[in-house]
Amino acid sequence: MIIKDAMCSVCGATCDDLTVEYDPEKKTMNVQNACRMGSAKLHEVFNEHRITSPMVKKGGNLVECGWDEALDRAADILAGADYPLFFMGSECFSEAQLVGIKMAEYLGGNVDGNATICHGPTVMGIQDAGLVTATMGEVKNRADLIIYWGTNPIESMPRHMSHYAVFPRGYFTKAGRRNRKIVVVDPRKTPSANISDLFIQIKPGTDYELFAAIRAILKGNPVDPSIEDTTGVRMDDIKGLIEMMKGAKFGAIFVGLGTASSFGKYRTQAAAMHLVQELNSHTKFVMGALRGHANVAGFNQVLSYYSGYPFSVNYSKGYPRFNPGEFTTVDMLAKGEPDAVLCLAGDLGAHLPRKSVENLSKTPLITIDVAMTPTTTLSEVVLPGVHTIESEGTMYRLDNVPLYSRKGMESPLGFTKSDEDTLNQLFERVKKRKK
Ligand code: SF4
Structure with missing residues (x-):
């Protein structure tokens, strides 16, 4: 059987042009157009390590059980909690994330997502400074200057260059790569830097200073020569970059976790956004962020329209409050x-600092996932996840464009249709207990 235009749920590129050929009897699969990460994710469907049965912890071990028993145990845990935390991961649809947000509101708990440990400073910067942006389609069709700043897409988002921003031929960029100049700004000479036209090796943690210096020069203000020592970038290179920026017909800066986690955090991201705003006095310029996970942008979008805030939201007073550092997953744990x-569809056990994971291991934990992870092994209840190719729903691409994914194949799970369905079933049981 063949699925055309399947969507990948691994990284923020959210590629929607995959062809998946599979044999449900032999459990074999051939994936075309995906990178190796995307192909591996789709192969999870038939993986022998896939979780197909609910589990609850008994005597310190996870043991398989019936669906009702697992849901009842999970509902008891949540209904009995005073201060629950809902972590909505990204390799899932926004419809499921929204049920988790509503459950957090109903129970007066907290809700958070992957941005809490990745592009949180970027979405805070957007709320602070405002973002001049464009869809990846516009970038593909128009951009003749692409600047990757603090990101290495060849390894972190393998098809960003080939599918969207560098190599494809667009309406106004008919020669593809030959119509574009590529700049990489990074402390390390990465594989992405190796294929750039200009590589600027910046001292770690000095992105704010370089963004501010470029903006000052663009505005005609003097910049102290000490900027060379501060950033490690020669004034000639700074001026050369500015000439490239001003000479572009349509420029795009893509920032990554290198700037999001640089000194200054959201102030650094806001400085980049102010720079792009200034560049629009000279030519057309846009900015985007290379989001790590497929639907991490979706959680920020959905929570923002629901509560006004993009992550780290607390409902304990009955209305949403946003305070990173207080209501963020790492800090709370x-x-x-x-x-x-x-x-949901996240692996806190593999990614959080040790102290947070230690406390997580002492907290009643419910996990929904397709495969065993360090987080599932810490759980009181494990509910099998439905793979995104086995259900339908919405994922937001890195440029915040919502894409609807069709169901491509049947799930082997008879007790739930999707992660959204699982969460709705759980929510109903929680409400019954609270009433
Ligand atoms: S680039 Fe990202 S979205 Fe595209 S196939 Fe690879 S992992 Fe999937």
């Missing part, structure tokens, strides 16, 4: 505050 955690 480091202080041992949540008395229950629900984790």
